[in-house]
Structure formats: structure tokens, C-alpha cells
Amino acid sequence: NATLQDFDPEIAQVLDRELDRQRHYLEMIASENFVPRSVLQAQGSVLTNKYAEGYPGRRYYGGCEEVDVAESIAIERAKALFGAEYANVQPHSGATANAAVLHALINAGDKIMGLSLAHGGHLTHGMKLNFSGKLYDVAAYGLDEQTHRIEMEQVREQALAERPDVIIAGWSAYPRHIDFAAFRAIADEVGAKLWTDMAHFAGLVAAGLHPSPVPHSDVVSTTIHKTIGGPRSGMIVARDTVLAKKLNSAVFPGQQGGPLMHVIAAKAVALKAAAGDEFKERQARVLEGARIIAERLTSPDAIEAGVNVVTGGTDVHLVLADLRNSPLDGQQAEDLLHEVGITVNRNAVPFDPRPPMVTSGVRIGTAALASRGFGAEEFTEVADVIATALKGGADVDALRARVAKLADEFPLYEGLAQ
Ligand code: PLP
Numbered sequence: 001n002a003t004l005q006d007f008d009p010e011i012a013q014v015l016d017r018e019l020d021r022q023r024h025y026l027e028m029i030a031s032e033n034f035v036p037r038s039v040l041q042a043q044g045s046v047l048t049n050k051y052a053e054g055y056p057g058r059r060y061y062g063g064c065e066e067v068d069v070a071e072s073i074a075i076e077r078a079k080a081l082f083g084a085e086y087a088n089v090q091p092h093s094g095a096t097a098n099a100a101v102l103h104a105l106i107n108a109g110d111k112i113m114g115l116s117l118a119h120g121g122h123l124t125h126g127m128k129l130n131f132s133g134k135l136y137d138v139a140a141y142g143l144d145e146q147t148h149r150i151e152m153e154q155v156r157e158q159a160l161a162e163r164p165d166v167i168i169a170g171w172s173a174y175p176r177h178i179d180f181a182a183f184r185a186i187a188d189e190v191g192a193k194l195w196t197d198m199a200h201f202a203g204l205v206a207a208g209l210h211p212s213p214v215p216h217s218d219v220v221s222t223t224i225h226k227t228i229g230g231p232r233s234g235m236i237v238a239r240d241t242v243l244a245k246k247l248n249s250a251v252f253p254g255q256q257g258g259p260l261m262h263v264i265a266a267k268a269v270a271l272k273a274a275a276g277d278e279f280k281e282r283q284a285r286v287l288e289g290a291r292i293i294a295e296r297l298t299s300p301d302a303i304e305a306g307v308n309v310v311t312g313g314t315d316v317h318l319v320l321a322d323l324r325n326s327p328l329d330g331q332q333a334e335d336l337l338h339e340v341g342i343t344v345n346r347n348a349v350p351f352d353p354r355p356p357m358v359t360s361g362v363r364i365g366t367a368a369l370a371s372r373g374f375g376a377e378e379f380t381e382v383a384d385v386i387a388t389a390l391k392g393g394a395d396v397d398a399l400r401a402r403v404a405k406l407a408d409e410f411p412l413y414e415g416l417a418q
Helices: 009-024 037-043 065-082 094-105 131-135 152-162 180-190 202-206 244-251 261-274 277-297 300-304 330-340 367-372 376-391 396-409
Strands: 086-088 111-113 166-170 193-197 219-223 234-238 318-322 361-365
Touching (some): 065 234, 094 131, 094 219, 094 244, 152 180, 166 180, 180 193, 202 277, 234 244, 261 277, 277 367, 277 376, 330 361, 330 376, 330 396
Parallel strands (some): 166 193, 193 219
Antiparallel strands (some): 086 234, 318 361
């Protein structure tokens, strides 16, 4: 029963250093967040020891009485949070949730139509090397060349021409709301199922600060670790129970074996947090922060230096900085911000002239810093640091000092030692 430090100092050191990194950098990767300690505790618990193939009350293993309680609570909380009659909390990740959704809805060879990866879609929405691109016939839709938005009349025309079996709404990098009612109408017109992947914006939906896809979609998948701020994992919900049997059987035994009960318990904790007032207040700061950053990156001095923002602003927790007119490419901008102490990822902008490993943009998210406590004042300071860096020629040490001051003012996991 040696501690990690005693038994495996090499790995203990990785944990310590990673905690240190998270404390000293400003985390602005749009898909990341900081879980509360209650989630860390549930996830790092003895529930990791338990096998529980099946569903609560119908397991293929003995001794499931306690984990049944955890999973049932998670299911009920998920349903209540999203106004859904169905929830499956077993997917290990967003990608396995999505695989199960497609297995439940269609057969190999059927046609799917989602936002193309190059325009902000996800790998599981039909990318050619992913299972979704290999198993299904893919007809991706893109953004409008002028507005860089999803234009529903174009989606409709394409759906009428392609006649997909599943239409996918949802994205990994797109800064605007989606018109779910319009997607529903198109799906009905062409006889397709509508699947929404709300992995990124689920926390905003839970807080009532983003339109909900649940009433409009046949099925909705999500991750729990992005704006919701829970453990790394996935989930499926649906407005009714029409697809319940198919979805359950697509997750287990179709897609997975034993569920990760420690993660499911942590999911339950995160879903409890997401129903509270503090969570709503935090998501409001997430949105305010993103708006502040978009405004700063579209101010005259930024534009003059070749910096801009895709669609000119944002409705969500992320901003896509557009560097097509800047001497910096996405890779250089990512590296420069890292030097300054801000972690982001480079990201293609729509119709990006540069290759995917380089890109002409960076994706900047505010969910993690809002969890850390940032409000308008701090986001204004971060926005200015980012804009000053991206404009070029800045004193990197001076920017690094401004970042360090912010990080010090908002301690992370105080008192926690791994
Ligand atoms: N769906 C969307 C829209 C995503 O952005 C992501 C993650 O980036 C996923 C699914 C996959 O989630 P995971 O990384 O947990 O498999």
C-alpha cells in the first residue's frame, strides 16, 4: 500500500509538474476546463475497481448495488438538466458516444452529412480516416465563403441533392449559434434523422445561455469535460425514449464493454454542479470573456496588424482568431502565446490557404479561465495580452509577467498536492 510518491516517483513527478503547469499557464484551449475537487475525488476512487457490464438493475456482474445507485443518479441528473426523457451516461468519451449514435441510427454504407472538418466539424462527423468516414458515405456541408457561417438555405439545397440518412449539427470550432429548428425542418423534408453533437456548447445549454438542441434533435451527444467542466467522458441524451433500446444496445454491447464507474460517479457530481446557480453565473462569465476577446481582436490596431476574428465575433465560449492577413501563421501564434504563458491551439480558419498542420488561426476558449474565477476585468487584461502578442514585435517578458500576475491572483487547486 505504498503511496504513488513512494512506489513510482517518476509518475508522481509527472503529476506534480502537470499541476504546476496548470497553475502557471493560462489555459485557453477551448475544449479544456478544470474539474472541481469533488469530481477529482469521485474519479480517483475505488469505483475504478468495479466491473458493471449492463445497465442499472440489469448487470452481468454481481456486487453492482452501489454503482447502480451512482449510475441511476447520473442518468436522472442528465435528463433533468437537458429536459430529456432518455440519457446514457456510459460512453467513455465523446468519440465513443458518437460511434454509438451512428450505430444506433444507420447501417454501414448509409449516408451522413455533417460540417466538414476543415470548416470546424469533428473527426467523428465523417473525416476520411475516422470510423465515420470509413463506414459511411459522407457528404459534408461547409460554411458560406463570404459570411463564414452555416447558411441554412445552402444546407437545405445540399441535403435535397444528397438525401442523407443522418444530418449532423454541431462543431468543434465554430463561433456562432446553430439554427436547430431549421436543421429539424431540413431533416424532416429529406427524411433524415437529426443528430446534434453539443460536445462544445453543452455547458452553455445547461445554463440556459445557448439554444437547446434537445427538443429538435432525434438524438444529442456530448462530452462532459468541455464547457460542462466534468470528467473526460461522453454522454447521449434524447428528448424521448423512441431510440432508447437501440442507443443503449449500441453503447453496450455494441461499442463498449464495462463502463468506467468511477468516471460515471464523477459525471453525476459534475451534472449536479451544472444544475446550480454558481454554474450559471460561471457560464455567463465564459460568454462575457469570449465577447471581450473578440472585441479586442477586432479593434482598429489589431485589424491594422493583420489580426481578425472569424465572423467578426462570437456567440459562444470560443473565438477563432483569423491570421490570414498576419505575418504570423497559426503554428507561430500558438508558439508565441505559449512563450507568453497562454495555452491555445492553432486551428484552420474557413477556406484556410495554409496546410492543416500550420493553419492561419488560433482557437481561444474562455471556459477554463472562468472556472478559475476570471471575470470581465481579467478577461480584458488577457485579451490585451493576446492582442499585443499577435500584433507582433511585443516585449515577450513583459507579457509573460502580466500573465504570471493573473495566474498568481487566481490560485488553482490550493493546497492540493498530487
Ligand atoms: N464531438 C465534438 C464536437 C468534439 O469537439 C469532440 C472533441 O474534441 C468530440 C466529439 C470527441 O470527444 P473525445 O475527445 O472525448 O472523444
